[in-house]
Amino acid sequence: MIVVKDLKRYYGSGQNTVKALNGVSFEIKKGEFVAIMGASGSGKTTLLRILALLDDATAGEYTIRGLKVSSLPEAERSYYRLTQVGYVFQDYALINEMSAAENVYVLSMMEGKSKKESYEIALEALDKVGLTGKQDRIPDELSGGEKQRVAIARAIAKKPDIMFADEPCANLDTNNSKQVLDVFKDLNDKHGQTIVMVTHEQWHTEYVDRVITLEDGILVSDEMMDESGEEK
Numbered sequence: 001m002i003v004v005k006d007l008k009r010y011y012g013s014g015q016n017t018v019k020a021l022n023g024v025s026f027e028i029k030k031g032e033f034v035a036i037m038g039a040s041g042s043g044k045t046t047l048l049r050i051l052a053l054l055d056d057a058t059a060g061e062y063t064i065r066g067l068k069v070s071s072l073p074e075a076e077r078s079y080y081r082l083t084q085v086g087y088v089f090q091d092y093a094l095i096n097e098m099s100a101a102e103n104v105y106v107l108s109m110m111e112g113k114s115k116k117e118s119y120e121i122a123l124e125a126l127d128k129v130g131l132t133g134k135q136d137r138i139p140d141e142l143s144g145g146e147k148q149r150v151a152i153a154r155a156i157a158k159k160p161d162i163m164f165a166d167e168p169c170a171n172l173d174t175n176n177s178k179q180v181l182d183v184f185k186d187l188n189d190k191h192g193q194t195i196v197m198v199t200h201e202q203w204h205t206e207y208v209d210r211v212i213t214l215e216d217g218i219l220v221s222d223e224m225m226d227e228s229g230e231e232k
Ligand SMILES: Nc1ncnc2c1ncn2[C@@H]1O[C@H](COP(=O)(O)OP(=O)(O)OP(=O)(O)O)[C@@H](O)[C@H]1O
Pocket: 011, 012, 018, 019, 020, 038, 039, 040, 041, 042, 043, 044, 045, 046, 047, 200
């Protein structure tokens, strides 16, 4: 589904060049739940942002379902990003003045769907993340884990090809982290949602199929996991 070939992302120039990604290649199959791990500064967020079309690579090739997205014109990249890619941020990125349902359906409405249809899509997405009945709460009336689940609902409402999550549990305690990871696992198991998640917590590997580890912008290991989070 995703094919990445010799991806590079350099910041700055000359002696100050930072090689955030220095030639990374891998493939991700449809329906996989993949964790990207590695020390701080190893290039995880840089990689995720390029895969989600939020940033451009300096060099290399990137295809999604055979479509060479790395060389699409910006208008098409932007359309693809809006309609096909789900992204979950560390800090939820919810709009405080809007209810949970409104936060979820704002994207559907941007796509031109009616308010009624968008609201129904939002309720279905909130139901999938275990937030039935909380559609009218604003973010301040929700726990951190619930806020992140609203953000996940917003991401899945557009039925994305792929969902990306950048340290989605970074601001959550263990209990809320488990609820969020259970939602990802459920979406992956029951709906075959392809998920790529950056994390630095070893115990999160219990939830995923595969762990890709980066070190200084290079892929240093790519392991399949069994149910207990051990390498197969
Ligand atoms: N906009 C930028 N300008 C310059 N250097 C950057 C920029 N963004 C990231 N970097 C550098 O690129 C390298 C990789 O950063 P990145 O954020 O991808 O790492 P990370 O593995 O996600 O780290 P963390 O776990 O701390 O979030 C780091 O050396 C970082 O300082």
